[in-house]
Amino acid sequence: MDLQLEHDVALDALNTFGVAARAPRLVRVHDAREVRRLVDDAQLGACPKLILGGGSNLLLTRDPDALVVKVEIGGLRVLRDDADGCIVEAGAGVRWHELVEWTLRQGLPGLENLALIPGTVGAAPVQNIGAYGVELADRFESLDAVDLTTGREVTLDVATCRFGYRDSQFKHALAGRSLITRVRLRLPRPWAPQIAYADLARRFAGGATPSAQQVFDAVCEIRRAKLPDPAVLGNAGSFFKNPVVNRTIRNEILEEYPEIVSYPLADGSYKLAAAWMIDACGFKGRALGRAAVDARHALVLVNLGGASGAEIIALAQAVRAAVRGKFGVELEFEPVVV
Template sequence: MDLLLETDVPLAAMNTFGVAARAARLVRVHSQLDVRQLVDHPEFGIAPKLILGGGSNLLLTGDPRQLVVKVEIQGLRVVRDDPDATIIEAGAGVSWHELVRWSLAQGHAGLENLALIPGTVGAAPVQNIGAYGLELAERFHALDAVDLTTGRVVTLDATACRFGYRDSLFKHELAGKSVITQVRLRLPKPWVPRIGYADLERHFAKLGVAAPDAQQIFDAVCAIRRSKLPDPAVLGNAGSFFKNPVVNRTIRNEILEDFPEIVSYPLEDGSYKLAAAWMIEACGWKGRELGRAAVDARHALVLVNRGGASGKEIKALAEAVQQAVRQKFGITLEFEPLVV
């Protein structure tokens, strides 16, 4: 089937910030074959491309000049179910939360801590999504991707993807150079609950539940996220806008001397993760507005579109927060979303 080119396409419904922008040209891909046809196309193949999944990790500051490639590849299946693990596969265009919900419904636990994270399956490895004590990298098995230069299909394991904190190969060497088409996840057996995260501990202590099952953890994560984070369908946002900075012991101790209340978490390699939300709040930005954009009143890591904000307004707010934290703490916060 020939690829269908759409022109002058409104993108407000395709990014969770709800920013108004228009794609001069947009192509939807529904299979790996579609992506390979895109590469071979005499016109589309050589055009610069913006890969778009659920738009949950994207800030559009204007109308994209690139050919927008909307990834809508579907499919959910169990690839293998062995005594030691279950391997499940999802198309890159599947909603991430739908994958988590589906896997539990099929009796395959292991992704419940990652419930209600917005976006698509194909975007999850790019960001190495994580929440409530679990990162995607810990459940990742492999992915298939199409090279946008050669059209060659490649399969990458976790080592090849070079996962880091909210980071992967797809944010560096492969940024904009490949399209992820399928992702496979490995859910180990026997299932072991992850409830060491403080919010989950408090939640289950309040309920008097000492050994929750996977469905209870799923429900708890959904409830906690809904209580803390605004719904993008109601108030445009991209979840956490800033990464929690990771610093060495020396820098952490220097900051502690001036700010003993700062929240930090030791990591296995001896470094420390600093709570960006705490620093933003300490700078007085939690709940503050700048034009039609604001720092969310419930969670300082979240920037929101109060209605009609442009991508440039949201970026200006992000930069103002960034500058305030840099001046107070000497730390430059990194953006999580891709700014285009």
């Protein structure tokens, strides 16, 4: 099949903020061969590209100049299933939640804590998605990608991906350069429920050991109660990362604000709860134009209807300045801003 170039494409429905923007040119890729053909194309090969999955971790502040490459690579299969574990492989364009549901239907637990995260499988390694005590890196086996400058297909392991907290090489050296085509995950054997995270621990306290399906159901229920549904109120999930600071800084802040919420990390540093700091700055529920900080979850910025990307970024910057002013801590944005 020839590459079909689309012109002047509305991106409003292709980003979960629901921000209006138009792509001068967009191409959909359905397998690695099409990605290689795109790289080899005399006209399109050399032009800058914006890789687009489900648009759920993206804020468009303008019409992108780059060629938008919409990843629609499908396929789900079990590669191996033995005493050591089970390896499943998914195409980059598969919806992440569809993969989670599919594994459970196959009787393959291990992804249930990551239920209901919007977006595609191919974007999951980019920010090392995580929720309820599990992150992608905990289940990662390897991925296939096409280098958008050379067209070469590569298989990358966990060391090359350099996963961190909502971070990976795909946000640094490989940003915009590697198009992920397939992801392989290793599901643990024997399986045990991961329910140490506070919300889940409370839910299952004192009861029998929950099944993977019960953990999945609980995660879905908690998420639906906590997070605004992008189909109703445009958003990209958490807009800010929880800042990580050293012990000295954490203790200085603690002295002035004894009620601040923080979590010790293995390396001796501390993760501060950005939501608590934003709330303490009086921003929870506050609107600026048609953008607002969600009233239920202070990490989430929402489009109240018709907000532009510029309005949302103005609100994000106001939040960042307030937190910097009060706590001396710099908040980092989680979504990719274009």
